[in-house]
Amino acid sequence: MGRWEPGARERLVVAAVDLFTEQGYDATTVAQIVERAGVTKSTFFRYFPDKRDLLMAGQETLSRLLAEGIAEAPEGATPLTAVAAGLERASGAMGEFNRDLAPRLRAAVAASAELQERDALKSVSLGAAMTQALVARGVADATAALAGELGVLAFKRGFAAWSEGGREAADDLSVHTSAALEELRAASASLG
Structure with missing residues (x-):
């Protein structure tokens, strides 16, 4: 999936929730979330100040x-x-x-x-x-x-x-x- 494709915000939320469920919130990093979502860190920070704010999406x-x-x-x-x-x-x-x-x-x-x-x-x-x-x-x-x-x-x-x-x-x-x-x-x- 290309990094420019639409739906980046939703992909980030899904990736984060899946990782939180699989390995726990504390063990999940922003780097892992963006890798799973197929986006860059700058894309992540365009939508969310930090991983805690993913729940508030x-x-x-x-x-x-x-x-x-x-x-x-x-x-x-x-x-x-x-x-x-x-x-x-x-x-x-x-x-x-x-x-x-x-x-x-x-x-x-x-x-x-x-x-x-x-x-x-x-x-x-x-x-x-x-x-x-x-x-x-x-x-x-x-x-x-x-x-x-x-x-x-x-x-x-x-x-x-x-x-x-x-x-x-x-x-x-x-x-x-x-x-x-x-x-x-x-x-x-x-x-x-």
């Missing part, structure tokens, strides 16, 4: 899509209905690349305390994006924060179910995130 886009979906929810929508619109919007950007990479990424994160920390920071960032979008709609801070956290949990649960499930043609991520949000809505109502 796509986070800004995901946060933006969640916030846009919330902002575009119909006027008068409840906070969770707006969150559902954000989840729908973000889910539409997830494809087979994300689905296929998910099990390997989970394994790499589970094996590294540093990657677990990065993953936790990613969740905080997604929650903050949804909370800010809800506050911009006029939702009270505490309600927005709770709805944002439920949105993060719904996304994570839905993504896990989607990536671990069967591969039916009509099975898209939004079905799973929507079901997870409804399950969490019902669970939160039972808290009393």
Whole structure:
């Protein structure tokens, strides 16, 4: 594969996740990642400041899509209905690349305390994006924060179910995130 071919960013992510899974995060070097991806070190550093940031790949886009979906929810929508619109919007950007990479990424994160920390920071960032979008709609801070956290949990649960499930043609991520949000809505109502 030529170093100039498109998809370098995705190849870097796949190479890194595979190497993290095979030999561990700490034992993996940037040199090994670029060799596996078939790109140069300068290409790596064009996309990522260091190997830790590979896990955050796509986070800004995901946060933006969640916030846009919330902002575009119909006027008068409840906070969770707006969150559902954000989840729908973000889910539409997830494809087979994300689905296929998910099990390997989970394994790499589970094996590294540093990657677990990065993953936790990613969740905080997604929650903050949804909370800010809800506050911009006029939702009270505490309600927005709770709805944002439920949105993060719904996304994570839905993504896990989607990536671990069967591969039916009509099975898209939004079905799973929507079901997870409804399950969490019902669970939160039972808290009393």
